[in-house]
Amino acid sequence: MISVTDQARQYARDHQQQFMQELFEMLRIPSLSADPAHASDIQRMAEWLRDHLTAIGATNVQIIETAGLPVVYGEYMGAGPDAPTVLIYSHYDVVPASLEDGWDTDPFEPVLRDGRLYARGVADDKGQMFTHFKALEAYLKTAGSAPVNIKFFADGEEEIASPHFADILRENLELLRADLCLISDTSMPSIDEPMILHSLRGMTYFEIHVDGPSADLHSGTWGGTVHNPALALAEIISKLHNPDHSIAVPGFYDDVVPLTDAERAMLEMTAISDETAKAMTGMPAVWGEAAYTIRERVSARPTMEVHGLGSGWTGPGPKTVLPAKAMAKLSCRLVGNQNPKDIFDRIKAYIESIAPPTVSVRVELLTSGDPALISHELPELQAAVRAYEKGWGATPIFVRGGGSIPAVAELYNQMKIPVVMMGYCLDDDGFHGPNEGMSVEMIQRGIETTIVYFDEVARSHS
């Protein structure tokens, strides 16, 4: 007799074309959270999710208004009070994208090419979110029920570091109460090397504003007597790293928990060679802290990156303006036990200490999030290992993630439940970059792995 999970998996395979059409609808909505001009798209996206959750059989579906962008909630409680409840955190917002960034096709008009879907957000995180929806649908359309209770929580502010998430969680603690949290918003190096994240970095994101003269000046009239704000900004940024590429902010590393030999050995299992890093990124040569391997740098070490520089005239031709101001956007990825607020204070104090008196410098915090580290020996994480083995077809390894999902630390801290991060994407699927994509095969395996995971969680709970 064919098992319940196999029936559900077969349903998912049989309905692939319908699923793709639904996913295309979702990807066409440019739900950018960073740009207030897209507020109506955010609203459209939330309504689409509400309608879709209702259509697949979720109940108590609602758009939860917040102090920021709305959350979409829906649940399936049909497994009964004795079955475990899985809270599924995902996010429907995306980062900006445009053809000028190097996309081959319109980022908000999805295309299927050589078995891959290309669209902003298909990997991060709409496509991964979609696998959870389809896993529930597959159970309900075949067995008529699922083995676990499920609570879907779709965040609208993940890409702007979920500034209201802690409050939303606090205010909806009863509604969201669960035994564990599943998140699929991460990646793996190749389709046969799935990974379960048990650590994520935190973040502090800030802007540096340098103001010089009160208005733009003519460089021939005042050049050489005014500290050019773009020059002053470059000088400040050039002092944020030491010559060995470590971060120059005093006390920055004080609270970093040193890597143990055992941890370094586990990280070494997913070593990234210089050649691989160069091939995957296109960079001419590797950069960074020489005392740490590439895998350590991108997962277990804190970093500081410049995200944007803006000053003066960058259009065509030679405009001889001496700009009145310059600005930069930067962030730090943080690891246990760094405190994002404390790190921001240290950065601010350092920049103020090196700011010359010839310009006026402001350092402003945009967002921050705590790092998180979760034991991989918990049964909910071990159930994920079996789900990949049976549903995906390969044994996963546990890794520390380089990215930041600010919600993870809050979920772990406020709800005291394990957070299981089962990613269904590839490292080079282009999260935040041009030509973001996700293969149909990975989406299919993601759905089937989720189906099996629900079953494994139910079994390990009983």
Next chain:
Amino acid sequence: MISVTDQARQYARDHQQQFMQELFEMLRIPSLSADPAHASDIQRMAEWLRDHLTAIGATNVQIIETAGLPVVYGEYMGAGPDAPTVLIYSHYDVVPASLEDGWDTDPFEPVLRDGRLYARGVADDKGQMFTHFKALEAYLKTAGSAPVNIKFFADGEEEIASPHFADILRENLELLRADLCLISDTSMPSIDEPMILHSLRGMTYFEIHVDGPSADLHSGTWGGTVHNPALALAEIISKLHNPDHSIAVPGFYDDVVPLTDAERAMLEMTAISDETAKAMTGMPAVWGEAAYTIRERVSARPTMEVHGLGSGWTGPGPKTVLPAKAMAKLSCRLVGNQNPKDIFDRIKAYIESIAPPTVSVRVELLTSGDPALISHELPELQAAVRAYEKGWGATPIFVRGGGSIPAVAELYNQMKIPVVMMGYCLDDDGFHGPNEGMSVEMIQRGIETTIVYFDEVARSHS
């Protein structure tokens, strides 16, 4: 009996309202030379000038097509073969401007407020150009003739460093042949302190492009292992000046003719105090080479300024992109005897020598122009002194200009004629900045000074 010049001056005073209406028409045309999107506005501007020159009585009026943007030419040869011929160089193109730059009103919808006209280009150089047109018109409408022959040459590419001017001059040497060249494209500290420029700086304008990874990356995935192009650019820019604010490019100062004590004394006559510089620019503190006075720095010393920085995301919110590239626009103001091409080569070689192997760096020349130094003892320059005394009402002093009018060096070198730079604007009229303005009083005095100058040139020639 009222003199011919007085009649012409009276005509100009009587027709001030008509003149303002004509100038408003010219200022409404956004003739931006740096932006190809404004090609049709450039064309409209050239046609307006052609029609206006014809209307005031110029002959042989024509739009001269060039390899770049068109030149507008018109002449008055009625003074006869024995009278001197004055070539008047001006430019009808302007630099970009928009409300977001801090303008109180639309930069291309001129307004008259408290006796001042506000509009992009009113000072640099449309308003000053206009004074020459009106001087000829005033003579022709009163005496029916002018004391000198006049050739108007309106450049369309001055703000992009006149890349085709040398060729245009070479190809039209016969048409443009003259005994001297008048340019009004400069300024004075206050209405009672007119200045005649006898030196202008040259320029080399270049871009630095830093390329890192082949596409934008996610900072959480690759941060800390890739040399961030925005960081690398900041590091390069921070090494272009020495700690004493001199320029760090080896050999940069090799060809600079040292200032003599006599020259320093002349420059000291127009000294700018720290307090004045701060009040005029709004900068918190003065910056620059401590061994030179502010006036020396802005006129007799070479400088290097950053005009623009661009990289990654500078819009609202925290986008965590690790940008694939970064760019900066810079230029140097050069003094005698610096060679712009040689200086560019030195800058390029220096930047390449400090460029790290972790990124790819390109240095590209945009435009360049020679510096120019003209003796103030020439009769054509002494006639200008008398023109200011009688026409403006104050004795001018000779100064070295901080800006660059690339055409000046070419005119001087190719035509072997004196170039007389009689500015009619104030230093703080906002050349290239927001709220560019010029007072009606200055425009009126400019017209009358030009009227007198034509007479003085005719007298000194006979």
